[in-house]
Amino acid sequence: LWYIKRISKSRKLQITARVLDIPIEKVHIHETASDKVPNASPTAASVGSDMNGLAVQDACNKLLKRLEPFKKANPKGKWEDWVRQAYVERVSLSATGFGIIHSETVDFFNGKGAELFGYCVYGSACCEVEVDCLTGDHHLLRTDIVMDVGDSLNPAVDIGQIEGAFIQGYGLFTMEEIKIRPDGVRLTRGPGNYKIxxxxxxxxxxxxxxxKGSSNKMGIFSSKAIGEPPLFLGACAFFAIREAVRSFRQERGLNGYFRFDSPATPEQIRMACEDEILKKVPPLPEKGTYTPWTVTL
Incomplete structure (x- = not known):
């Protein structure tokens, strides 16, 4: 949460400095609170930069319009000169803005109207994994990602977001397994048995x-959302593991279909790698004749 707040603040600082054409050192952001911005829009669905950025731009444009007469009267002046003169002449130096992604109404029942989303975010990933078919362990050797973020507001921040979201998705598809007892008690309740x-x-x-060369007319300064979209790229690691298991099976003449669910835990990988050792494991009794220790969701 702290990292997300830092990213949001960094982008607001940049947008403000860019619109007002002032050094970023002159921009200060206070903590968000309802006494400052009542009824604020939520930042769900990775729309924080879009909506808050447009709101900041809207407020800054209002201030620029009020300062325009003073800039024309003193074209060689500095930002401080124009602000000081506006204050002397009792011109309001505060403004509020509101951001919204404009779109047409969608008729869900009849399938008519605009697209459900204002724009799409695209990404591509390639993973190379090493799987130990005897233990079910694996290592992620290499990952290459190309992400469409439009005209990036801050490339360093965006790359950090992509890396973090990929790792989060990687954990989701390969580690984070939810298990409950048949009586409904959840077993995976802490870091001891729920791995991230x-x-x-x-x-x-x-x-x-x-x-490169991508833009987005719907976003602030042609940028795109970058919070959640890269998360699904973590599935690339899951599919790479599955292909490694498939290769192992094919070497043993097992060319047919096999079930391989997510998350790809060591147990799942080992059981899918059928070999002479696994053949010695006795099969489970028929369902309904025993009570399982856990139920996997």
Whole structure:
């Protein structure tokens, strides 16, 4: 949450400085609170930069319009000169803005109207994994990602977001398994038995590139959302593991269909790698004749 707030603040600082054409050092952002911005729009669905950025731009444009007469009267003056003169002449130096992504109404029942979303975010990922078919363990050797973020507001921040979202998705598709007892009690309730990625799980070689030549007329300064879209790219690691398991099976003449569910935990990988050892494991009794220890969701 702290990192998300830092990203949101960084982008607001940049947008304000860009619209007002002032050094970023002159821009200060206070903590968000309802006494400052009542009835604020939520930042769900990765629309924080879009809506808040447009709101900041709207407020800044109002201030610029009020300062325009003073800039014309003193074209060689500085920002401080124009603001000081506006204050002397009792011109309001505060403004509020509101951002909204304009779109047409969607008729869900009849399938008519505009597209459900204002724009789409595209990304592509390629993963190289190493799987130990004897233990079910795996290592993510290399990941290459190309992401369409429009005209990036801050490439360093966007690349960091992409890396973080990918790792989060990687954990979702390979580690985070929810298990409950037959009586409904959840067993995976803490870090002891519910695993998430650590720094050691990051790819040994991690390369992220932003797509060049892309723009977005719907976003602030032609940018695109970058919070949640890269998360699904973590599925690339899951499919790479599945293909490694498929290759192992084919070497043993097992060319047919096999079930491989997410998350790709070591247990799942090991059970899918059928070999002489696995053949010695006795099969489970018929369903309904026993009470399972856990139920996997």
């Amino acid at each position: 990625p650590s720094a050691d799980d990051a790819p040994r070689h991690f390369h992220v590139r932003l797509l």
